[in-house]
Structures are given as structure tokens and as C-alpha cells.
Amino acid sequence: MSLTEYHLLSVLAEEMNMRKAAERLFVSQPALSQRLQNIEKQWGIALFIRTQKGLTLTPAGELVVKFANEVLAKSEQVREQLQSLESKVYGTLKIACASIVGQNWLPQVLKRFVSKYPHAKISLITGWSSEILKSLYDGEVHIGIIRGTTDWRSKRIHLFKDSLYLVDKEIQQMEDVLETDRPFIQFKSDSNYYQEIQDWWQQQFQTAPKRTIVVDQIETCKQMTINGIGYAILPAITLTGMEEDVYKIPLLDSEGVAIKRDTWLLGYDAAFKLRQVEAFVEIVHEYLESTPNAFL
Template sequence: MEYRDWHILQTLFREQNITKTAEALYISQPALTKRLRQIEKDFGVQIVQRGSRGVQFTPQGEYLAKCADEMLLRLRNIKENVLNMGNEVNGTLRLGVSNYFARYKLPMILKRFKEAYPNIDYKVITGWSKDVYKSVYNQDVHVGFVRGNYNWTDKKLLLFEEAVCVVSREPIQIEDLPNLPRIDYETDPMLRALVDGWWTENFSQPPQIGMEVDKADTCSEMVASGLGYAILPRVVLSGKDDLYMIGLTSAAGDPIKRKTWMFYHEDALGLQMVKAFVQFMEQIDIEVPQ
């Protein structure tokens, strides 16, 4: 089978739909159907059945689709190892990056690294930290940047810690929070658990959620307009020094910090580009708002 055939099986198994798979692979549906028939002919089995709810994989097809992940990973590793045999540091560095880090920190990091290693290309995948963690674990990316205390047993580097703050347009008192409108936003489970844990330690009643938005950036803008208070990581508030901020503290009075980590597998250091990037990250100083 060709590389594209394994890619077709992997994508179709994920999408469970011919139309969506063809769109994802930028090919026509007839061309996709033709390749599927050829794969079935090569193996002498039926791979999928088409119905009103999309496609259903036969047991043989499901087995091949699961093998596709392994085969594509193997082929990618072979390509990377071949490139790694040269003297130049080159190749495509795959990074998994949490949404906030991708916006506020990654551009400057890659700019500086690109100046040192101009022959390296990048594939950057952004998402919630939990998804980035999974991508690093599954070796879909070489290096992952995650926020929160995840249980990672391989190589890691603590990049920085940041305060988590109650933020408002006007001065407020912590004890008044249960009676004030709060602006909430979608975030990853780690931060949600941290904030909820702090709340239950300090208050016996739930917060008054006056508004819900999809992103922390939107939330901070709503706060800046005086529509309520929010509990946000300090990095999101960069450039908004006119807002009133109170850092969260534990019951013992210690500041509550959110950590940002870089995760990677030790085996990945065998690739020159990964080793160079890790060494670069160990040496730079990432500025964090206080």
C-alpha cells in the first residue's frame, strides 16, 4: 500500500463519512471511492459498508484503519531518521501548543529559533492542554507545551509560573465575590478544577454567573468594559494594567500559581532538530507578567 492509502484509511476512520474525508484530503469523492476499492482489491476483503449514517467499517477494515496509525508513524520516523543522518539540522519540527501559549509566547520563540536554525520547518497544532498532552504521549508531535500539572513521566521542562487573578474594572473585595456578577469562559479542565477548588475553599455558595463567553480573551475584554469580574491567568491580562487584579492565594496564604511545561520523549532527542530545540528552550528566558 502507498502512503496515501494509509492516510485515507486513517482519515476515513476518524470522519466516518466519505464527503468529509474527501474534503479533508482535498480529493474528489469519486477518486476516494476508487482508492478504497483498490485497497479492498489488494487485500481481498471488504473494508467499509456505506449506509444512511455514513460508512461503517467491517472488522477487517477496522483492523487496517488501526494499523494505519502505526504505519504512518513508522513511515514518518523513517523519513525523519533519514534527514537526521545529514550534517545540517533540518526537517519538520512538530509542536503541540496550548492555545494561550501559542498566542502569547510561541511566535517570539520560533522567531528566535528560526534565526539560529533557518533550515527547520514547523507544523504547529494548537488546542486545549489536555489534547496537547495526548498528542505528545501518542508521539503525534515532537514537543508539547501544556499548562497545568499533568502526570508526565518522561522528559519535561518547567518554563514559567503565572498568577491566577480575580480581575475587575473597579476595586472589589474578595469576600464580596458571591454577590457580584462573574464572567465565565471556556477553559481546560486543569484550570477549571483549580478555580473551582479555590472557590469552594473560600465560599459556601456558588458564583453568580452573569455572562458566559467562549474565550479568555473575550472574557478579559468584557471585564475591561465593566460588565463583571472574572478569574483569569495573568498572561491573558498582558497589556491591561489598568484593570484591578487580586492574586488568588491558598488557605495557607501562598500564591496560587499556574505552571507551563514543555513535555517530550527522551527518544525524540535522537533527532538533531528536537535536541537543538530543547537545548534552545533550556537557555531562553520567557518573560511572564507579574
């Protein structure tokens, strides 16, 4: 049976009169009578008894009309839920994010997102930018947030640039790097970032650091630096809230322009049509507008 037929039975049970029911349903009495006969044929039993005074429900009719009303009520609930999907955000937002962004920028954005869209769920993985791109290519996530340059050919949104600094507790001028015996603390990263630092260093000093310590995480590198073990090159995104007695010297290119690193939000066009992705992008734009100079 269709919802229209369930509605017909419900109206008949309320009116118990063919003429009044026909008027409510905007059909003729003969047409209504024919439709009722077809419904009763489907159930294989009489649902109404016709009399000169009107209609009377049979025991079978009472059961079927009760069922019809339950179906109509459930249908209305589903319609309301479908309509609410246009204003509410459901589903899981799957994000792959560069670790440095996941630690220092993304939490504030996600805080706004879950506050505004409490029905949405979040799946988050972090790693190097090269790993993020693989997750996108493999279809494991809806969107990815990466660092550095990219040749991504589908949709991409530029999030922000942040400057690079030489950070130390003792070195106050870039020239002092050649004189110090303090170690240069480096953290492992994807080849894009590592090569960028190598090119700058070679152009700036034309010689390798006297001593080097390599660690596996940028946070380890940062903590070793602010505790005076050595100096490091760190992006501004990691430096918020650092102690005041740490010197930050901006990295400049050959033309004296500050070197900055880009952060991008990437995804396939189809993913950006998902409501939870649309909502996340809206939150991202709102957050960027409220913090325009966060990493200068």
C-alpha cells in the same frame, strides 16, 4: 563500482602514468594494473591504452573517467552537506501547544528559533492540554506544551509558573465579590483548570457566584473583562499589556500563598534526540533565562 575505484580512474587520467599513479594511490604498480583490469572487465571495454611512454585514454575511457569525476564531485558535495547537518538544523519541528501558551508565550520563542535556524520548518497545532497529550500519545508531534499538573512519565521540562488573578474594572478587594451583582465571566477549559478554580472559589466564598457568563475562549473572556462587562479569573500569561485601570487581585490559597499554574514541555526521549528538538529546547532555555520574572 566503489568510490575508491572512481578515485583510481581519476588519478590515472590525471597522471597518465602507472608509476606516478601508483605512488599517489600508495599501491604497487602490479596491484594497480590488476585493479584497472578488473574495472575494465566490469565495463566490458578497454579504458586505457598502455604504451612505453605511458597511458592514453580510449574514447570509452574518456566517458567513464568523466562519469567518475562527476560521481566524486557529487560525493564531496554530499559529504559537505552531511557535515553541515551537525551545525545547521533541518527538518520539521512538530509542536502541539496549549492555546493560551501558543497565543501569549510561544511566538517570542519561535521568533528566536526561526531567526537562528532558518532552514528548519515548524508545524504547530494548538488546543486544550488534554488534546495536546493525545497528540503526543498518537505520535503526531515531537513535543507538547501543556498547562497544569501532569503524570507524564517520559521526559518533561518545567517552563514557568504564572499567577492567577481576579480581574475587574471595579472590584478592588476580594471581599467585594460577595457584594457585587456583576457577572463572573468564565471561559471553557480542560477539567484540570476548571476544577482548580472551582476548588479555590468554594474554599474562599462557600457560595456560588450570583451571576455567571460562560464563553468559549479565554481571549473572549479577557476582552469582556477589560471592557467592563464583568469580572474573571485569568492567568498572568494573558495579562501583559492590559489597560492600567483594570484591577488585578492575586488568588491566594488557605495559607496565603499565591496560586500559580505550571506550564510544561513534554515529549518522548527519542524525540529529544532529534536535532531540531534539541535546538528548540536550547532556545527555550535561553528565552527563559532572559525573562525570569515574566509572569510573577
